[in-house]
Amino acid sequence: MEGWILWLIAAGILLVVEMFALTFYLLWLCIGSVAAALVSFLFPDAIILQVVVGSAVALVLTVFTKPLAAKLRGSRGFRDTGVEIVGRQGIVVEAIVPGRYGQVKVGGDTWSATSAQALGKDEAVMVIRRGNTIIEVERWGDGY
Known part of the structure; x- marks a missing residue:
């Protein structure tokens, strides 16, 4: 089976689990898996590059969206009923x-x-x- 298909399957599983968890961390891993799938499609033999790109995308999204999420939660009109x-x-x-x-x-x-x-x-x-x-x-x- 092609490597990019495996990455897309992993992304789909992560997306479904994220729908139940609602943490956004698995969403970032899902997007990282999609990025790795794209690299796998373009460079099928570069497995290490696929892992590095997928991990980097997930890490960047996690680090840079945390302040954004905090800002949105603190904004006027947001109400956390919990x-x-x-x-x-x-x-x-x-x-x-x-x-x-x-x-x-x-x-x-x-x-x-x-x-x-x-x-x-x-x-x-x-x-x-x-x-x-x-x-x-x-x-x-x-x-x-």
């Missing part, structure tokens, strides 16, 4: 055992959640911390 979730009350949809994930409904959204406490279904909880896609909760009323 930040507002801390301190809100929710209901346990799927029981949470310490060290394992459960699910909590906060407002109209359902989140994967962890807790230091064992929490049963339909218990009221408060969000105390938020990661990218996972929240940490405590039983409602414990110190509130």
Whole structure:
């Protein structure tokens, strides 16, 4: 199989995984793979050049878009709804055992959640911390 086809397959896989992760880091690797595919198409025997070009493109995109993303998030009109979730009350949809994930409904959204406490279904909880896609909760009323 041609090398450029393998690079495009890798780019496609990275793009699909990025759609689920929403981090943009895999998107930059995807674009790097596309650049490597182009080099592979033009210079099929230069494998090291393909890897170097793909890596350089991904690295440059990662380094230079980080400040841009921070600027966009800080711009007027941008609203990260996940930040507002801390301190809100929710209901346990799927029981949470310490060290394992459960699910909590906060407002109209359902989140994967962890807790230091064992929490049963339909218990009221408060969000105390938020990661990218996972929240940490405590039983409602414990110190509130």
